[in-house]
Amino acid sequence: MPSLRIGGFTPFTTTDYPGLLAAVVFCQGCPWRCTYCHNPHLLPVEGPESHVWPDLLRFLESRRGLLDAVVFSGGEPTLQGALADAMRAVKALGFRIGLHSAGMYPDRLARVLPLVDWIGLDIKAPRAAYPRITGVPAAGAAVFDSLRLILGAGVDYELRCTWHPDLLSAADLASLGDELQALGADRLVLQECRPTGRASAIPPGWHDDDGVTKLAGRFRHFTLRPG
Numbered sequence: 561m562p563s564l565r566i567g568g569f570t571p572f573t574t575t576d577y578p579g580l581l582a583a584v585v586f587c588q589g590c591p592w593r594c595t596y597c598h599n600p601h602l603l604p605v606e607g608p609e610s611h612v613w614p615d616l617l618r619f620l621e622s623r624r625g626l627l628d629a630v631v632f633s634g635g636e637p638t639l640q641g642a643l644a645d646a647m648r649a650v651k652a653l654g655f656r657i658g659l660h661s662a663g664m665y666p667d668r669l670a671r672v673l674p675l676v677d678w679i680g681l682d683i684k685a686p687r688a689a690y691p692r693i694t695g696v697p698a699a700g701a702a703v704f705d706s707l708r709l710i711l712g713a714g715v716d717y718e719l720r721c722t723w724h725p726d727l728l729s730a731a732d733l734a735s736l737g738d739e740l741q742a743l744g745a746d747r748l749v750l751q752e753c754r755p756t757g758r759a760s761a762i763p764p765g766w767h768d769d770d771g772v773t774k775l776a777g778r779f780r781h782f783t784l785r786p787g
């Protein structure tokens with residue numbers, strides 16, 4: 561079995577696993593091409609590796625007692641068959657396991673979910689709007705299957721939607737609220753879309769957008785997160 565391919569590493573963060581001090585392992589490779597992606601260098605599966613997994617594992621061993629958790633992010637971590645073994649090795653060091661995923665591989669997610677203590681799942685849009693954002697036809701169905709798995713497993717989670725009025729209209733946000741509530745999700749973070757070469761800056765005052773305000777009122781835990 562090949563080792564996990566790593567495209568980047570953050571040795572210390574207070575923002576990537578709620579309430580815990582964590583390191584973040586950025587896994588190489590993602591099948592989607594979202595218009596606002598901030599990690600284009602992580603998209604090619606065979607892109608250059610920033611770290612070799614055995615070396616990184618040794619570094620994490622030296623962080624025992626200093627960090628609480630290790631978050632696997634990307635790219636899309638579940639793309640890699642080596643993810644489960646990497647998680648087991650990190651868990652054996654005593655760290656909590658975090659996972660950032662866009663949820664496009666529910667079967668692979670199901671295999672690693674028992675190892676995960678907290679997951680941040682990207683919910684990019686209501687089902688019908690997924691192709692517009694990801695460039696992939698029917699991309700949303702798999703994501704909502706992943707969400708069902710997460711809710712059924714009872715694992716601690718956060719749903720994160722990156723928002724820009726050019727991406728998701730008030731009607732899209734209303735549909736998103738309907739679809740998430742129908743599954744029983746009660747935690748949503750709406751995060752400001754940061755400008756990239758293909759996405760413009762979000763207009764000031766976005767927190768007061770009517771669609772955003774209505775969406776906020778539908779969730780027990782709702783957070784607006786600046787980009």
Ligand code: SF4
Pocket residue numbers: 590591592593594596597598599603634635636662
């Ligand atoms: S799923 Fe995430 S990593 Fe993949 S293209 Fe979209 S934003 Fe980038």
